Amino acid sequence: MDQIEIKNIKKSFGSHQILNDISIHVDSHEIVSILGVSGVGKTTLFNIVAGISNPDQGQVIYNQQDITGQSGFFSYMLQKDLLLPYRTIMGNAILPSIIKNTSKKEAIQKAAPAFKIFGLEGTENKYPNQLSGGMRQRAALLRTYLASKNVNLLDEPFSALDELTKRNIYKWYLDLNQKIGTTTLLITHSVDEAVTLSDRVYILSGQPATITKELVIDSPQKRTDDFELTEDFLKYKKEILTSL
């Protein structure tokens, strides 16, 4: 079971209040997005959920335990979480295990089967600059996955990719999520990305930011290849755009 509850979060930097009374929840195996314009406070909220920074008020509850201000419960991938250029893809992938003092041999044994799941077979001994952008992103996600937490927190993980690569990686992430059953909280400023990937979308807007809308994406066409071309997709997109 994985249940995250964010309760009544407030955060200011000096006299500038960024977040006001934010409450959201993420349940087991859900992909939930927080969608908002640039500068609204998404990363600030993300850092609080990841335990990297403290809220002024409110709590982060994981499986009924108050973990506010503590990191280590979730795997997380930051916006510009780049692979280290001087390490191979395997070298990058095993980094979280090495940091936790696992032996290199053991870390490689654990990582090796995951290369297939992430469509990265054959890249183990390559360096990041030898891979395409999409593959590098999958490698960064693989590293996040190997941090071995059930919950993935992703801050704009796909924003640097081109449109076509993005579409492929969305499909791939949805399949992966069904295969390995992770729970995901995703930060994004892309409406299409939120509608394509999410079970639920929270809209963060205003100054200070509050959750102004929660939308359940529950279309029978959701997992089909051309969901983006359906009336349902457009309906969700309109609903979001009119409330941003």
Ligand SMILES: Nc1ncnc2c1ncn2[C@@H]1O[C@H](COP(=O)(O)OP(=O)(O)OP(=O)(O)O)[C@@H](O)[C@H]1O
């Ligand atoms: N450590 C800090 N000290 C002071 N102000 C900060 C700090 N971190 C963020 N801010 C301010 O908080 C506001 C929200 O920033 P944040 O990075 O959370 O937005 P965002 O929605 O993630 O934007 P983007 O999509 O551009 O990354 C901005 O006005 C930013 O300048």
